[in-house]
Amino acid sequence: MTTFESLGLNESILKGIQELGFEAPTPIQEQAIPILLSGDKDFVGLAQTGTGKTAAFGLPLLQQIDMKVTKPQGLILCPTRELCLQIANDLKNFSKFVGDVNIVAVYGGANIGMQLRELKRGGQIVVATPGRLLDIIDRGAINFENVRYVVLDEADEMLNMGFQEDINSILSNTPDNKTTWLFSATMPAEVRRISKNYMTDPFELTVGTKNSGNANIEHEYYVVRPRDKYAALKRIVDFNPEIFGIIFTRTKIESQEIAESLIRDGYNADALHGDLTQQQRDKVMKRFRERSIQVLVATDVAARGIDVDNITHVINYELPDDVENYTHRSGRTARAGRSGVSIAIISSRDLGKIRQIERVIGKKFIKAEVPDGVAVCEKQLFALVHKVHNVVVNEEQIEPYLGRIYEEFNELSKEELIKRFASIEFNQFLEYYQDAADLNVKEDSRRSSEGRSSSGRGSGDGKFTRLFINLGSVDDFTRGDMLRFICDNTGLRGNKVGRIDLKGVYSFFEVENEAVDKVVTGFKKVERNGRAVRIEMSQDGGNEGGGGGRRRSSGGRRDEGGGRRRSWSGGGSEGGFRERKEYGGRPSFRGRKYEK
Structure with a gap:
């Protein structure tokens, strides 16, 4: 087995990654690090999101930096604030035992004055988003004459976000004799053009197949009528009780509406889109990383750069217009060798796009059936049973109450107690999904029912x-x-x-x-x-x-x-609850409550 020691990294860097718990390099790290340590060859690395690209370029970059020079020697460009902060944080962790290395993160949505002061104090590595870096260049506040290495991370995403001109402007300000490392999940023509314009005979390394999907991701699709999409989404989430995932939509409005509807129906959900302020965005991402949010509803642009471990599912509420964006979406799950599921909820007219995606990623989709009410109830019931079976009992805290609890249940047998306990949750699901309709549409069905589902409730119904x-x-x-x-x-x-x-x-x-x-x-x-x-x-x-x-x-x-x-000054009458329906509210389940 290949080890980090065998790749040529020095002792101080090895000590840092060992403390982080890294045991063996991923394929992109194993193959890229020896090449990049040579330090004088342009490089193109193609690998999926979550395969360890940050360490693949970050560890060799740290080893090449001269700690005695307090001017920028390495420049890393990436598409989003979240990815910028993640890369900077990873490099700081890698370099814990390296010495006096200063890594400066430069990104929009934060105080530019503080970033300018950080640069003035001296930073050997600058991690930046293109827009904010251009602002700093325009102010004459950064000097690139000592830059020896430029890294373009997630190059395809930067181009998809419209940073082509910004990248050209930034690269034109860097020395001609620099070494350029480009990392990307896919290789569209625009990325190929950058490699031709700004790189000299680059070494090209592909881990997996170009534009292919992660081998550990299972791809599924569900065919439903457009008006049933939201109901199908809820059933899929309910059928996967331990889901921790991202739901992708095409527009900001749709992401907000679906998130609000999910919250209204009792799910731990929130939206991430371009209309949020940076403070609001940070708040949402903090809650998602802490798993206070179980499903995050996001647009493609807002989700770029999200690096959250253990995402189990990606759900495409709408398939992306650009097939390559599907690769980026699905790559949010199955990171660092884990497995994951990418789901598409489609109408019959989208079947052609599914076939097109299959050709691009080199994997077949599994046609799945939206589960019926009985299947959902069974899944939720046994999820509860497993949770109870595996719960850690705090003996000291529960002890004072056990006497009263035993007395309350004294006349019940073990079997009767289990039945009653299980029925508390099971009855709610049973009532909620009673007479639930079959939402599946056969592939050969071409019924004209293209009206969009309503993910929320309007104000014109008089209620x-x-x-x-x-x-x-x-x-x-x-x-x-x-x-x-x-x-x-x-x-x-x-x-x-x-x-x-x-x-x-x-x-x-x-x-x-x-x-x-x-x-x-x-x-x-x-x-x-x-x-x-x-x-x-x-x-x-x-x-x-x-x-x-x-x-x-x-x-x-x-x-x-x-x-x-x-x-308006109110009285004290309380409204009663309406009958539950699948398109309305959802039972209040354990673990899903409103977070403060």
Whole structure:
């Protein structure tokens, strides 16, 4: 077996990676590191996301740096802030025992002044996103005369994101005698063009097949009617109780709507898209890494650079327009030798695209059937049984309560106790999926039912009341945050809340008519950042867009927004729960609750 010691790395670097727990190099590391350690040859490395490319170029780069020179000697370009921070952090970990090496991360969405000060103090390796680096170049705040190595990481993604001109501008500012290392998951014509324009006779290494998918990923597709996509998505998630995954959509609006609908239906979900501020994005990613979020709904651009371990599933709610983007999506799972599943929920008209993707990735898709209600109930029941069987008992903490617990269950036999315990969860699923329809469409079916499914509920059905709240995006809320805030303070389930229209300093949200009093009562004594939260009822409750009319405050002042509103003081009546339906709410399952 090949070891890191046999690749030619020095003792200080070996000590760092040993402390990190690295035992054997991945194929891209095993083959690339000896070549890059030679230090004088341009290099093109093609390997899938999650195969260890950062260490493949990072370890040789660290070994080539002269620690006595405090000017940039290595420049690493990558597409997103998340990947920039990840690379910089990995290099710092690798170099723990190397000596006085300074690694500076330069990216948008953060204070440029602090980054300029870091560069001024001296950094041997600069990790940067193209846009922010160009800003720094324009300010004359970086000197590339000592740069000996330039690394283009995720080159295909940078080009897909429109950084072609930025990359050209940056490379034109670097010395002609530099060595360039290019790493990419795929090799489209644009990447090939960069290698021809900026590299001299590069050594090209391909791990796997060009543009191919990870061999450890299983690819599945489900054929449903377009209007049944959201219902199919929920069943697939329910059928995989331990899922930790990313749901890909085509648009920002769709990702937000699906995330809100999933939250409303009791799932730990949130959205990641380009309309979020950097602070909101960081908050979502922190919760996802901590697994407080079980499924993240994202667009292609927003998800680029996400490096989260142990993602079990990638779900394509919409297939990407560019077939190569499918490779990037599916590569978010099965990282570092693990296995994963990539799922596509399609209509009959998308079958041709599935065949096209199969040709590109060199793997066949498995046609799967959307599970019926009985199968989902069985899967969830035994997931609960396994969880109980494997739970770690805190003997010291539970001891004071055991006497009362034993007394409560004294008259029940072991068999009766198990049946009752299992029925608590099983009955909810059974009720929820009772008479659940078959969502599958046969491949030869060409029924004309192309209407899109509604992932949420609109305000025009007469069952909802539109309310005003004096909090908005300036209070660091996303629509998902607002939904959780409402549920946490009122005790409502998410499926009782309709459309949320987030503004700057205020917002509108809808609740079922019978829940209005409960909302108003719940917010009577609530404060946010030292400010009393105010709830008022909009008289023009049917204004779905939330922006066409004017609203009048209780003092007579007019503000822009939804319809007119008047002050509302609630009573104490609580609305009852409606009958559960598959397109509405979902039972409250253990482990899925609103995160604060």
